[in-house]
Amino acid sequence: MVQLFYYENRGIPCSHLLRNGMKKIIIQLEACENWPYPSSESKWLLIFNRFLRNWCKVIQMTSGGTKRYETIGHVTFTKLEGSMFITGKFKQDSTGIQQKMPHFCLFLTTNITDVDFHRGYLLTGMVERGNRKLGIWESTHYAYVKREGY
Template sequence: MCEDKEEARSEAGAAASPRRLCWSRPPPPLPDTRGLCCAKLLRKNGKPKKVLMFPEEGWARSASSSYWTLQPSWWRRSRCKVVEVAGTRRHSTHARMVISGANAVYIVGTFKHMGTDADFKLYLTTNVTQADFNMGYTMTGTLERGSRSSNTFQMTHFAVLRRCDHDTHHLKNA
């Protein structure tokens, strides 16, 4: 008898308010940023951009959960603030942004309180492969660490900038 009452209630509730499937529209496709100017993409939105670092196989030191944030200066177009985050350590410096061609940029600087490999060259480009673009990367590049005085640099990391870091307003509106 209780089961009949529950079935009657569920049928009455279903008749009063028909079930609608609330499917939202899929978000529009993200814009294709391949071949655009790196410096303009880094300055977009005025927020720091997170650069993920993947260590090269030949590099001897460990690099667990390492990433950089890049914040271009609003008062000087050729400068940016670089913060290296490796675990709980943070090192920050101001670096130069050197535009190399239409779709590449070098970020060159020195971390002052580091003993070894204080100098760095970060190369980023928007000429990404179709596979990298499908993985969600806007920019790819390399990081070289070493000494500027002796001009000995070694490639240490593969650097990527994810697409969602540039288009957060695009994802919020979707």
């Protein structure tokens, strides 16, 4: 019955998910094939504040949780597509500084395919790393959020 609720509410705005109790979101990341740099399995933790809906705390955890980088991200909700953008900059991320790509843009949407729904995903999207000053952006990771119970 719960899975039917998620299936019927695909495509709802992401702000409704946050309003209904999702304050912490764990995002699993898988490296794209065109990303030439070695990347271990990593995940991001988004912590939303009840009062500041346009800002969230982004924690990047890599290498089995041994390295943690924290920053504040700006959240932009799109009303028509049921998606959100989170942008920010990791200041201490050594790989981002070496590649001269300290900025990130995370795109998540609730418009998922049937295949993604059967895999247990609630949100899917992409992570782009780049340099805002130079205008260079590159898709680096596929991002997904699993539903509870998967």
